[in-house]
Amino acid sequence: MAADMLAGRLHVADRRLRMETVPVPEPGRNQVRIRVKAAGVCLSDVHLIEGALTPLYLPGDVVTLGHEVAGVVDAVGDDADGWEPGQRVLLQAGERDRTGTVFTRGVDYDGGWAEFALARQDTVVPIPDDLPFEQACIIPDAVSTPWAAVTDTGRTRPGEAAGVWGVGGLGAHAVQLLRLVGAAPVIAVEPLAAARERALTLGADAALDPGDAAFRDAVLELTGGRGLDVAFDFAGVTPVREQALTVLARRGRLVLAGIADKPVTIASDSTFNYLQQSVLGHYGSEAEHVEQLVALARQGRLDLAASISDVLPLAEAEQAVARVQSKQGNPIRLILRP
Template sequence: MAEMLAGRLHVAERALRMESVPVPEPGPGQVRIKVAAAGVCLSDVHLIDGTLTPLHLPGDVVTLGHEVAGVVDALGDGVTGWEPGQPVLLQAGERDRRGTLLTRGVDYDGGWAEYALAREDTLVLVPAGMPFEHACIIPDAVSTPWAAVTDTARTRPGEAVGVWGVGGLGAHAVQLLRLIGAAPIVAVDPLPAARDRAVTLGADLALDPKDGGFRDALLEVTAARGLDVAFDFAGVTPAREQAMTVLGAQGRLVLAGIANEAVTIPSDTRFNYGRQAVLGHYGSEAEHVDQLVTLAALGRFDLTTSISDVLPLADAPEAVRRVHDKQGNPIRLILRP
């Protein structure tokens, strides 16, 4: 039986191991993909360090990687509409018959491997000319902030917005908010390089959250009305607490980062009087990925600067270390088998 290299998480030990495993055979309704590119996400790091735990994984070992693109390699019984050689990206998850959301590379094997299996309805055709490195990060790094901006927050043109955390999700949020006409866009990050990047990507103002003049600067750029929408992509309690203090009337705080901590409203009087809201957000739906593929193909946004580096699949542990340590302040590192 043919074998392949895969990055496997042993959940009980919280150990990532590069292992040789059998090349999977597609079952009925499945397609095998020859992986060309797979993203390394902070959530992958959190799965390894124990901050996150798979909820629906049958067993104790899983191949990581929920951002995957490649070429159709083999078809299972009953698959129609796909042919070997077609370039595709994979949705970051799927729903089972009961409607439970299962995440690729978390609840079932993902794409940190030479080959990956996918249910046929989770494939999306990659347009001609789109690099696999760009295509693979659309499901999650781009689609998560897109869904947060357009669906959860219902952001409207001209609304004042704040983005806390200009990393893998926040950097794309800045671009997408500019695309839909939000204004002004205020980026908040403690790292100077991240703030510079935010301005380059389209933010109107970039602030250090620890700056003593933070509140005054934000109120000045919003004409004293505060934020209509604040997005927490940092996933840390201080970001949420600070965002709450600068929300305007009917302002919405969207929690897109996962802190696994309590959410506190400091004053119910101000919160209720201002008719404010705290909204949870997770992931995206298939329609969001389809929308983004169309927009990217038409040149509405460019992911070139999102690819911080490309590493061989065998160097997955090094990529995880670099994301964990924020070495080089990466937006996305890509693994290439």
């Protein structure tokens, strides 16, 4: 094996992404090394490069990016029992220590924008042979975050009316997942016409422009006059929250999956209280959510083929980041392939 590999390294001090040659890491105790076959480019990666996010637990100021990773087991460290070279796997997007602190892959320790990546053995998840690496790698985060929002935080039940604001990388999956759990109708809310069309192809029952003067009337008509049982903000902007609160049903829930770093304003506490509504914060997912999604994919219930907007060589990571920044082609996910 070559002693060196290519990696996309973020230098936190000057927020520069550099493609560098670094030593291939050796697995330590309880660790597995995987040969990376696919790694997703997430908006969080862009936020790290731009400075909107900063690693909390990174020792030093350089890290290999990439928290959405799939590949094959390449080498197994001591006490990493049950893993064999050649197994097809994805990696959880992070790991917890004994105190419960979450360390995020590609943020607090080296991630998968590289030819090889290390993972603690309990963060490695086997995947079926017929699940392409490009689809498998985005399950942790791009799919598991909206899945956890839909099933856990939002507690979405069959037959409930659901609205999804922002149908990009997370919201596009939320539309599919809401349909999977039986929400009806599923209403996508998105200013971009192309994204609205895409939402309809992914299973939305309706796709509305939030700027339409008849927006509220349209939601009420689609829901038989009651409004939304659960609304999801995947856009992370204040006007979304304000609009969603105007179309919530009695006991309706607004789930904040997007992060605006702004105050959340409830126009009237008397109406909010009388209707017994709630605003729920959401962040990320747990290990079991990833495992549930792999099980769904194994049974053919989850098809993520439409989510893979393009596949680029790892060496073109900087171009991939630029495309996500500019929203060129309105991608759901761009994938890097070493």
